[in-house]
Amino acid sequence: MSAKTKVGLFMDNCEHGQGLSLVEQYFTDVALPLLEKDFSEYMPYLAAGLVGPGSECWGFDDAFSRDHDWGPQFCLWVSSSISKEALSALHAWYKNLPVDFDGMPSSNMQAPDLFRYGVIKVADFFYVHAGLSEKPDSWQTWNKKELVLSMMTNGKVFFDNAGEFTAWRKHLQGFYPEELRLKKLAARCFISGQSGQYNLPRLVKRKDIHGIRWAEFTFASTICSLYHLLQKAYCPYPKWELASVARLDATGLVLAKKIQELLTAPEQYKVQLAEDIAQFVEKALLSHFPLISYNGALMPFSEQLNKLIRDASLAQAPLYCF
Template sequence: MKGLALARAYYETVGRVALQENVPALVPRMAVGLAGEGSECFGFDDEWSRDHDWGPAFCIWLEEADYRAHGARVQAVYDSLPGEIEGFPARENGAWSGGRVGCLCAPDWYRRYTGLPEGPETLAQWRRVPEAFLATATNGEIFDDPLGRFTAVRERLSRFYPEDIRIKKLVARAAVMAQAGQYNYPRSMKRGETVAARLALAEFTKAGISMVYLLNRRYAPFYKWMHRGLKGLPKLPRAYEQFRLLGEARPGAETEERIEGICLTVAAELKRQGLTDRTEPFLQAHCLEMMKRIKDPRCGKRTSWRSDRHEKARGRDRRHGMGNVR
């Protein structure tokens, strides 16, 4: 059984009744579900996930005033729930995983992942929040939320970045993919710098997977789940397989071929979404085109990239050299 399904069963079988019997006045003012840190909150948990921080558990989110006045009492009810369900022992807080389940303060919970009690609103605030934190704040499921306040924040965050922020991030990912994968990887291999080549490939892979999430308007999770999370995304549905093949490719020409294939796919999707008018697979060439789509000057249109130098470098280097990188 998956952790999310187990959490819902634990709540609906024993949790809801216990809360209604012991804190009935608070039940209409609490949100209940499972979200936050942990593979089960993303639906990625498997048999290997069960060796720590896994088992029947759920979150009870209270508004700040209710939490300050009644949080300890609600937590006591939660702690009194049966120690297992369907043969699975209830989750126990580990040394590094306390405060993930049980009674929680809703504003503090959002502040933990976004720095703000209701998440970012301004462009500057959006830019400061790590993408994986936004993925964590919007994953999982909400089982009950009569007030709707907790869910309202969650739904607003789930609508994804403001478009100008998304474009700025797409530009950054395209630049890293071009620099690390299309330029530095092959040059490092030619020089026999295999460690540098592996580091370049890692940079390309992380930026490339993040690019796929941005094109799907989804937040990329913590790095160890980034590839797993590509499964089922509607835009670039072959991305999971493309990056799997990249990870298994032989160093050198085969890896370069995989890199170019991914970049060609990404360039086509950028054009399909109206973010660029260019068609070439060299992603650096698309950065200035994308920057032109940014409407709010507060997001910043300045850039240090010089596409004319890049075009000249391409003529010098068959592997799409970048003029401002040595």
């Protein structure tokens, strides 16, 4: 592929990442003084910040993000021990806060009952977004999608007087148990090898455009997830996963550029570019798992990773569950 091909790379063409700092400034300058004045007795039970599904929580928001669910809105997390009366009073207080700040109005915000912002009990926040009623302590309870846990560990906590929200965050930021990480890596090796090293060459020979697009995207997306797992980082939404890989480290930036080249290359170059990516990732895998033998294919890597798992129930579980 010609090096002269020009495409937008990882949002570099847009000014981005301003939403979270705007929210923090709004909270510090506007909301916090009012909160301390009106509800000083409740302060020991509260935490505030912005965490969750919004692009600004990952720092990937840009000018195009401002048409919906963007602006000076924050989460006020409430300890489970607070009274119903106090909770109702805080809800009413939040609804009366100014919706514009520094020339930036809130845009088409979702209803507070979707738990994207507003007054939210800590337990409700993690249950609604992650399906967790208690902190996970086994591979079965930890086996959540990376996106879900990425949402629970992104963004920023502005303050946490009760410590309840921060305790949840720290637990989830500790990442998956090692054997579950191995299982997920095994699953990613299998799917990426199947889509990129097996299916893609066959589909290119058949000139099946739809199949080629499916195989290359499946391969690229799975490689993004695999590299996040190697770095013990949760992968975000597919639309941001490539930009996230580029931010992980210098090797991630190189990998992201290789994936970008694959996705924008003419069909006749895709098979070799996918193979180059597979070899690049295999070297990264071997640096983490040096005792594994290497034969140039990702799918056999999956079986070898699975053999490192000592928990019989986890080792025998189907890869598609991970």
